[in-house]
Amino acid sequence: xxxxSGIEFGKSSVPVSSSGASASxxxxxxxxxxxxxxxxYRVLLHGQRLxxxxxxxxxKTNSQNSNVTVKTPLPEAPSSVEQQLGDDSHNxxxxxxxxxxxxxxxxxxxxxxxxxxxxxxxxxQLPEDLKPTAQFLTINYAExxxxxxxxxxxxxxxxxxFYNSDPYIVRQWELQLRIRxxxxxxxxxxxxxxxxxxxxxxxxxxxxxxxxxHVRPLFQLAGIDATCxxxxxxxxxxxxxxxxxxxxxxxxxxVGGDGTVAEVINGLVFRRMRxxxxxxxxxxxxxxxxxxxAVIPAGSTDTIVYSMHGTADVRTAAIHVLLGQRRGLDVCxxxxxxxxxxFCASVLSYGYLGDVAAESEQYRWMGTKRYEYSGxxxxxxxxxxxxxxxxxxxPLEPETPQSPVxxxxxxxxxxxxxxxxxxxxxxxxEQRSTLFPTAVQDEEGExxxxxxxxxxxxxxxxxxxxxxxxxxxxSASETALLRPRPSTLPLQPGAASYGSDLSLxxxxxxxxxxxxxxMICGANITCACSRSPNGISRYSHLGDGCLDLxxxxxxxLLNNLRFLLSTAGKGSDIRNLPFVEVYRTRKFxxxxxxxSQENYSIAGSxxxxxxxxxxxxxxxxxxxNCDGEVVTDLDVTxxxxxxxxxxxxxxxxxxxxxxxxxxxxxxxxxxxSDNVYCCCKx
Numbered sequence: 001x002x003x004x005s006g007i008e009f010g011k012s013s014v015p016v017s018s019s020g021a022s023a024s025x026x027x028x029x030x031x032x033x034x035x036x037x038x039x040x041y042r043v044l045l046h047g048q049r050l051x052x053x054x055x056x057x058x059x060k061t062n063s064q065n066s067n068v069t070v071k072t073p074l075p076e077a078p079s080s081v082e083q084q085l086g087d088d089s090h091n092x093x094x095x096x097x098x099x100x101x102x103x104x105x106x107x108x109x110x111x112x113x114x115x116x117x118x119x120x121x122x123x124x125q126l127p128e129d130l131k132p133t134a135q136f137l138t139i140n141y142a143e144x145x146x147x148x149x150x151x152x153x154x155x156x157x158x159x160x161x162f163y164n165s166d167p168y169i170v171r172q173w174e175l176q177l178r179i180r181x182x183x184x185x186x187x188x189x190x191x192x193x194x195x196x197x198x199x200x201x202x203x204x205x206x207x208x209x210x211x212x213x214h215v216r217p218l219f220q221l222a223g224i225d226a227t228c229x230x231x232x233x234x235x236x237x238x239x240x241x242x243x244x245x246x247x248x249x250x251x252x253x254x255v256g257g258d259g260t261v262a263e264v265i266n267g268l269v270f271r272r273m274r275x276x277x278x279x280x281x282x283x284x285x286x287x288x289x290x291x292x293x294a295v296i297p298a299g300s301t302d303t304i305v306y307s308m309h310g311t312a313d314v315r316t317a318a319i320h321v322l323l324g325q326r327r328g329l330d331v332c333x334x335x336x337x338x339x340x341x342x343f344c345a346s347v348l349s350y351g352y353l354g355d356v357a358a359e360s361e362q363y364r365w366m367g368t369k370r371y372e373y374s375g376x377x378x379x380x381x382x383x384x385x386x387x388x389x390x391x392x393x394x395p396l397e398p399e400t401p402q403s404p405v406x407x408x409x410x411x412x413x414x415x416x417x418x419x420x421x422x423x424x425x426x427x428x429x430e431q432r433s434t435l436f437p438t439a440v441q442d443e444e445g446e447x448x449x450x451x452x453x454x455x456x457x458x459x460x461x462x463x464x465x466x467x468x469x470x471x472x473x474x475s476a477s478e479t480a481l482l483r484p485r486p487s488t489l490p491l492q493p494g495a496a497s498y499g500s501d502l503s504l505x506x507x508x509x510x511x512x513x514x515x516x517x518x519m520i521c522g523a524n525i526t527c528a529c530s531r532s533p534n535g536i537s538r539y540s541h542l543g544d545g546c547l548d549l550x551x552x553x554x555x556x557l558l559n560n561l562r563f564l565l566s567t568a569g570k571g572s573d574i575r576n577l578p579f580v581e582v583y584r585t586r587k588f589x590x591x592x593x594x595x596s597q598e599n600y601s602i603a604g605s606x607x608x609x610x611x612x613x614x615x616x617x618x619x620x621x622x623x624x625n626c627d628g629e630v631v632t633d634l635d636v637t638x639x640x641x642x643x644x645x646x647x648x649x650x651x652x653x654x655x656x657x658x659x660x661x662x663x664x665x666x667x668x669x670x671x672x673s674d675n676v677y678c679c680c681k682x
Contacts, residue, residue: 030176032169034137034162043162044092045176048101048184050139051092052162101184104141105157105222105322107177109134109170113161119221132167137174140221142319144653153310153652155319157218190324194219194294195249196228197237197264199256203299204367207255210298214314215255222322226253231260241267242274251292251648253321257299262345262627264293265331265645269343281339292646294321300371304346307525307535308542310652320648327651328426328543328643332524334626336633342626347527347536348638349625350590351385351519351552352378357625379564384516384554385622391588393511394546415526415541417651422543422643429545429642511583513551514593518560521550522588522638532567536574537582542651545642546584553579587639592621 030045036052044051092098110116116138138161145154164170182188199207208230219226227249231237237260241252254264268289273280276287295317297305302312308329309316332344347353355378356371363370413421521536524547528535537548552563559579566572574580624631 030173032164032173034164036160036162041162045173045180048180050099050101050104050177051096053092053096099139099141101177101181102186102323102325103143104139104177104181105319106140107137107174107181108140109137109174112136113138113163116161117159119217119223132171134167134170135163135165137162137164137170139177142323151311151313153316154313155316157221157315157319186323186325188324189326190222191224191250191294191321193249194224194226194251194253194321195246196226196253196255197240197260198228198230199254199260199298200230202257202260203302207298210314211255211296215296215318218315218318218322224322235263237263238267238270242271246271246291249291251294251321253294253296255296255298257297257302257628258304258346259628260299261293261295261304262343262629265345266343268293268645269331283340286333286641286644289645292326292648294648296321301529301531303527303529303535304525306528306530307346308647308649308651310528312530320650323648325648325650326646327422327649328429329645329647329649330524330541330543330545330547331641331644332522332547333639333641334624334631335637335639337635341631341633341636342629343644344522344524344626344638346523346525346627347625348522348524348627348631348636349519350387350521350636351383351517351622353519353521353625354623354630355381355383357628358623358630361630379560380557382518382554382557382560383622384518385520386516386593387514387520388591388593389513389520389549389551389588390510391513391549391583391585394584394586412539413541414539415544415651417653419541419543419651422541422651425541425544425642513581515551516554517551518554519550519552520590521548521552523548523550524640533570534567534572536567538573542649543643545640546586547638547640549583549585549588550574551581551583553581555579585640587637589637590635592634 028046032043033055034041034043034052040055041052042055106119108116108118110118111134113136116134116136138159140157140159142155143158144152145156146152148154162170162173196211198211201207211228216226229240237254241264246252252264252268254260268291269286270280272287272289273283278284278287295305295308297312297314297317305317306312309320329345332348334341334344334348349357356374359374359377360370363373366373413419415422523535523537523540525542526535526537526540537550540546540548552560559577563574563577563580566574566577575582621634624633624636
């Protein structure tokens with residue numbers, strides 16, 4: 001194999017040593033010729049992008065009838081302005097392959113191709129003074145299957161191996177790739193040490209097999225040091241997170257179903273409360289945990305993972321952990337009239353889904369079929385429950401009427417990767433924390449805050465609509481957020497249309513709803529799954545600080561069937577049903593009209609996970625389904641906390657089908673995380 005050993009640098013004159021390696025390890029542009037599958041390619045490393053393009057071969061007839069390889073130069077590197085605008089992907093040429101540093105998982109060189117494919121050992125360091133011998137450079141990266149006919153939100157592991165006869169060039173490229181990978185925004189968030197909890201009993205009881213077969217090899221490829229704990233009992237994860245030292249870990253990972261995810265989130269939030277000296281029964285505010293959460297699906301429905309990624313594929317969830325990119329996820333607190341019970345990550349449901357959760361506990365021996373059996377029984381019984389709800393109403397979208405008053409011709413936005421609504425909510429959350437920095441106070445300041453909160457609870461003047469119940473008073477931090485936002489507060493571009501909707505308004509009134517309901521749902525996320533691709537709350541966002549309150553009135557079995565079919569269909573919308581009401585709110589209170597709260601409320605409990613005590617509940621009342629766990633309280637308040645915890649995800653992807661006439665096919669995206677047209681969607 002003949003291979004060029006010279007290094008070319010663009011836009012700057014950089015000295016090149018006789019060995020072919022650059023004297024500078026921080027050059028802006030690195031350009032070399034490599035071989036890929038015995039074909040010649042020109043490879044360019046510019047900024048945070050790796051570009052390679054095959055060298056064209058043309059036949060030229062002369063006296064010797066020789067073949068001449070013509071080097072077609074790559075387009076000029078984009079300017080800094082174009083790079084900031086994100087339009088530089090179109091300047092490399094239509095036949096160029098572009099890879100971003102954010103999508104690269106690991107880089108490895110070796111003397112042979114097989115050696116370069118082996119995962120790098122932990123803490124492996126090669127002396128730089130030794131003469132390099134490796135001629136193969138393998139880059140492992142992640143790619144989204146944008147043209148998959150079955151699941152276009154799935155990600156897969158890909159690798160590409162370059163060959164160069166000069167080992168100094170190979171070493172220089174590996175060093176440059178590692179430097180730029182570590183300096184990228186996502187590179188600084190990559191996980192090195194991970195605490196993994198495996199639930200072997202959840203869902204299909206395949207948590208351990210799922211981790212060993214699909215997840216562990218990926219973690220080893222990325223050089224992640226994972227400490228695995230296989231759980232043996234309920235609430236074991238919570239107890240470990242509350243009592244053990246976690247300072248050596250970068251993140252916490254759970255392999256299991258929605259209940260396992262909720263247990264991890266509860267453990268981390270309550271641990272943070274304990275560290276700050278907050279009252280765990282009635283905290284002055286809910287603090288943000290310091291460790292992010294990784295979720296590997298191994299449950300029955302895996303609605304949390306499906307809502308986060310748009311798929312419940314195990315490899316996709318693991319790849320997002322390797323890439324290190326995070327997003328804030330809303331978490332809701334669930335409390336009764338006296339204390340905080342637990343935190344909810346997906347859905348809190350009363351009525352139909354509550355009956356299914358309580359009934360299915362008796363048929364765990366049936367596995368995942370128990371939900372189908374219990375669901376059919378609860379559906380046929382068609383029970384209705386009297387209830388009264390008080391909520392702080394938020395508009396679904398700017399200038400969008402609330403359901404069921406009218407149905408808009410243009411539906412509200414669906415949460416997706418790089419969601420504008422969630423980005424603006426994150427920006428407002430940072431501005432609020434700057435104006436009211438309660439979370440950064442020391443322990444004495446926390447105690448003083450609690451004292452002030454108690455005084456404020458004593459002297460606050462309630463609105464007439466909420467004077468019926470003193471438990472509806474806001475905490476100290478929420479009361480501070482009710483103050484008018486300064487008009488000079490800067491917003492991100494495009495935030496003007498959302499700013500007023502994502503901030504609490506002064507003097508906001510409570511809305512009271514009474515009736516007989518087949519089901520009441522407080523959805524923190526879309527609650528989508530493979531059987532319900534849009535979920536029960538299609539327009540719920542992952543991080544906008546709001547939850548969707550879904551009220552299904554007691555009606556006939558035929559209408560209940562219409563509702564279930566609407567949740568399962570891709571093109572259906574439950575808001576079009578006349579007996580369904582959907583409200584976007586930050587907080588709502590539920591109470592039954594005839595129940596004695598003294599008999600059925602778990603008062604004063606400080607346990608993050610409520611215990612199942614459904615035997616004492618009368619058949620006149622239902623139970624709550626909170627992330628798959630049964631809660632028996634009949635006086636419940638659910639409050640949303642904007643992006644309380646960080647999770648490893650980018651979000652589902654949006655799809656826009658291009659016009660068929662006069663519109664060319666989509667060009668190469670700037671990154672595999674960008675939103676592009678997918679052929680498996682209409």
